[in-house]
Amino acid sequence: MAFLEIDGLKKRFGAVEILKGIDLDLEKGGFLVLVGPSGCGKSTLLNTIAGLETITEGEIRVDGRTINDLHPSKRDIAMVFQSYALYPNMTVAGNIAFGMEMRGVPAGERQKAIDKVAKVLQIGHLLKRKPSQLSGGQRQRVAMGRALVRDPKLFLFDEPLSNLDAKLRVDMRIEIKRLHATTGTTIVYVTHDQIEAMTLATKIAVMRDGEVQQFGTPAEIYNNPVNLFVADFMGSPAMNLIPATIGSNGSGFSVVMEREARQPISLPLGNAPAGLSAFQGKPIIFGVRPEALTDPEGAERNASNIARADCHIEVIEPAGSDTFAVTNLGGKAVVARLRADAKIQPGTVTPLAFNLTKAVFFDPATEKRIV
């Protein structure tokens, strides 16, 4: 039995259904990331777990105990908010101890708990300060301290890093990951940043419009997206989703992409999966991630099916670690990820290697994955 179980969870505000039947579960010590664009219901879902929003239908269980109707303070959870939500009128120590004070923990024990948490998060020297005297990163730490001190069954994070600048965000991301590794707590984490989702999660739930689009490990979500939305949302730069058709050339199927003022590109699919045969001659969406579309020298050696094609390079974006090249296929800008030192010039025609073992195909009508 999973540690956190969410069954058929629905949430309505009047006639509007915000959550349309969510089913998720998470093992003890797991790190579940709810990711999706704004308005997808991920924060609402987190608030229902916290007890800050009521549930219209369904059930939430933590460690086998149904917590649907429990007051937030009785759920044995702790939450870190996007704005940190530190009480401005109290010192850092007061903030951390407020929950214990409300539960009537004696002052001596409170002090011990504060000291312990301060040591873990290295905020000992800040304990006497007010939140207004702290930097963003320090506030973030204190907010985590306030959650940690409760030693809860479940940690809830509501976009905790989105108010930090880019560099600090990466540092705190690592910090959270380390915290998770050392304390072994179970975490539910909401973000709209798919990189945070990939790096932190043991399980990701990609949400849209109050529904879970896909639920799985980061690798599953990244390599085997179930539909166009997940494929497009996860990964940076995003997966290239190219309108194409399935052709056959006697020996097998091929994927054909139109080009402006040039011959269409036709890539042989070899022993194509059975699912594709039904789409012969029909339009499909051909999905290939930038790292599966490279210069021939940089292509993965172990891949069984690599097809080359000459492409007209329109733009070059050197990013330091990689060089991104933009070409046009099927009427869309397609990004290829090349080695940093790849010899390539904009405006030229260069062979690119398509790693077709990593390619995915979608039905444009249903937006679902074909193979």
Place this chain on the structure above:
Amino acid sequence: MSAVATPARQSTGGISARTVNRIVIYGLLALFALFYLMPLFVMLVTSFKTMDEIQNGNMLALPQEPTFAPWIRAWSEVCSGLTCVGMKGYFWNSIKMVVPAVIISTLLGALNGYVLTKWRFRGATLVFGLMLFACFIPFQSVLLPMATILGSLGRFGVKLQNATGLTFGFGNPTVNLVFVHVVYGIGFTTLFFRNYYEAFPNELVKAAQIDGASFFQIFRRIMLPNSLPIIVVTVIYQFTNIWNDFLFASAYAGSGDVMPMTVALNNVVNTSTGVVEYNVNMAAAMIAALPTLLVYVLAGRYFVRGLMAGAVKG
């Protein structure tokens, strides 16, 4: 002005349009300020003059032989109607009425604002709209209905006294005025606090809920300690309004030794026993105005800050 402008012209060879603008603006402001301060000035100087000086001298002139006698007379001897015991009793009447009325109405306003923003219920906006309506009801239109209500409360007090020996304040004119001002003030205080708490982060309340704080614990430990600017605004506003109120005071406590300051001042000025003692009248008026002045001086800094905080989230 020309004295300022001339050296500037000599040194730079001409006054910029900006300087002219500044001079005009500050000149006008100074003029308005003078005009506005003139009555206060006349009151102050007159209150320190002897009657001879007032009758024979210039109204704007400074006192030749400054004397505190009019102030002392106003405080402890002046006649209001037929009783000649000075303003001091009425001053305390006002204090006894204003302090509880301000505290109660401010606390209720804070509580209302807290509920209307952080514990939204169905129809919260409507309730707020109706409370706002209270701000637009003219004093005069509630005079008679309120008198009826106070009358019944008074009769209830008599019954209580017959039954228990105590009135519990029912029927007491000071308590009545506190009641009236609290009821009348709730609309304003709620408006102030609701708008302030509207911008108050919800996440703080959520965090406190998770920390296990109760409804009133959140109010007392989280909301109130972070409301200083708006508390100051509300207190100044309520204090000034209630202290200066004349209509309710004269209607419900307009005679005898329960009169608040404003009514008593009116009686002092209207009491004619031969010569009109302008200096004493002015001193009495100054005494009546001092507490509100004091509140502004002490808390004015927060007043402006609080007004801003309500408008733009800081």
